[in-house]
Amino acid sequence: xxxxxxxxxxxxxxxxxxxxxxxxxxxxxxxxxxxxxxxxxxxxxxxxxxxxxxxxxxxxxxxxxxxxxxxxxxxxxxxxxxxxxxxxxxxxxxxxxxxxxxxxxxxxxxxxxxxxxxxxxxxxxxxxxxxxxxxxxxxxxxxxxxxxxxxxxxxxxxxxxxxxxxxxxxxxxxxxxxxxxxxxxxxxxxxxxxxxxxxxxxxxxxxxxxxxxxxxxxxxxxxxxxxxxxxxxxxxxxxxxxxxxxxxxxxxxxxxxxxxxxxxxxxxxxxxxxxxxxxxxxxxxxxxxxxxxxxxxxxxxxxxxxxxxxxxxxxxxxxxxxxxxxxxxxxxxxxxxxxxxxxxxxxxxxxxxxxxxxxxxxxx
Numbered sequence: 001x002x003x004x005x006x007x008x009x010x011x012x013x014x015x016x017x018x019x020x021x022x023x024x025x026x027x028x029x030x031x032x033x034x035x036x037x038x039x040x041x042x043x044x045x046x047x048x049x050x051x052x053x054x055x056x057x058x059x060x061x062x063x064x065x066x067x068x069x070x071x072x073x074x075x076x077x078x079x080x081x082x083x084x085x086x087x088x089x090x091x092x093x094x095x096x097x098x099x100x101x102x103x104x105x106x107x108x109x110x111x112x113x114x115x116x117x118x119x120x121x122x123x124x125x126x127x128x129x130x131x132x133x134x135x136x137x138x139x140x141x142x143x144x145x146x147x148x149x150x151x152x153x154x155x156x157x158x159x160x161x162x163x164x165x166x167x168x169x170x171x172x173x174x175x176x177x178x179x180x181x182x183x184x185x186x187x188x189x190x191x192x193x194x195x196x197x198x199x200x201x202x203x204x205x206x207x208x209x210x211x212x213x214x215x216x217x218x219x220x221x222x223x224x225x226x227x228x229x230x231x232x233x234x235x236x237x238x239x240x241x242x243x244x245x246x247x248x249x250x251x252x253x254x255x256x257x258x259x260x261x262x263x264x265x266x267x268x269x270x271x272x273x274x275x276x277x278x279x280x281x282x283x284x285x286x287x288x289x290x291x292x293x294x295x296x297x298x299x300x301x302x303x304x305x306x307x308x309x310x311x312x313x314x315x316x317x318x319x320x321x322x323x324x325x326x327x328x329x330x331x332x333x334x335x336x337x338x339x340x341x342x343x344x345x346x347x348x349x350x351x352x353x354x355x356x357x358x359x360x361x362x363x364x
Contacts, residue, residue: 109279117276134158140331142170151181151238163193171352177232179239182265191245200287226355228348236262244286244297254299261296
């Protein structure tokens with residue numbers, strides 16, 4: 001027999017708990033009656049102790065623990081609403097709860113049916129194969145214009161070559177309006193035009209809030225000529241991330257409209273029963289102050305919509321009959337024709353030419 005057991009075979013801890021319960025019962029009854037004989041309750045307590053010991057020995061050592069665990073469970077909110085609210089539908093409530101949880105993590109997420117999910121897969125596959133051409137033009141006055149529809153693996157070589165061979169130009173225009181893409185390698189290579197090797201570029205945030213910092217490649221070099229980056233509300237994904245990485249760098253000016261706020265990679269998540277959630281499985285945050293998981297990139301020079309993209313038939317440049325037209329050089333005439341009615345392009349050209357003039361004056 002162990003030292004913590006009494007002669008009746010009941011362990012000391014069990015006996016103490018039963019004794020304490022009986023004492024509490026005695027005090028409650030004494031407070032109610034005020035005249036009960038204490039000796040009667042002591043005898044009753046001993047009898048209950050003996051009875052309880054027999055029951056515990058019969059049921060086994062886990063009986064007391066099981067009795068303690070038998071606590072009434074509170075009703076679930078769904079069951080309370082089902083009992084008290086007229087017209088409550090548990091299935092609709094479940095769907096609403098899932099939608100709210102998804103929206104709290106990703107406001108841009110969408111629910112898709114099986115047919116919509118298949119259409120999205122087809123559209124994504126087609127988009128990855130199309131619009132990979134990179135437009136490169138060398139303009140008068142030593143300017144180079146580069147436009148890409150997306151930052152993808154297919155467009156990456158042409159974009160890298162266009163940026164790498166721009167050393168002879170006096171200014172660059174990188175047009176990311178309406179561009180997207182999800183190729184992070186293309187972002188790293190394109191940012192090498194103005195970011196030194198080893199510099200922090202952006203963080204990759206995955207599920208579980210796991211973050212990974214991406215830095216510039218070792219052969220990246222600092223910008224040696226001014227760069228104007230054009231963005232608008234359609235700039236998203238990798239193009240938007242590149243704009244965020246370049247913003248604030250020396251010699252870089254962002255011009256246009258705030259971007260879409262979609263610096264992420266979306267995938268279809270199977271929710272069962274033919275339903276899919278199109279949600280952001282990875283998000284990207286540019287390095288530097290002012291960048292968060294939510295929100296887009298605000299340009300350094302924000303243009304009104306009518307100025308950023310002028311309506312057809314509207315001329316932002318002087319007409320040939322204007323006196324200012326006759327005072328321009330042939331190269332300026334050519335620039336005016338190239339810019340056309342594009343207000344963002346016109347602002348970029350003006351700023352780049354002004355920067356070149358200021359640099360030339362400073363080096364006199």
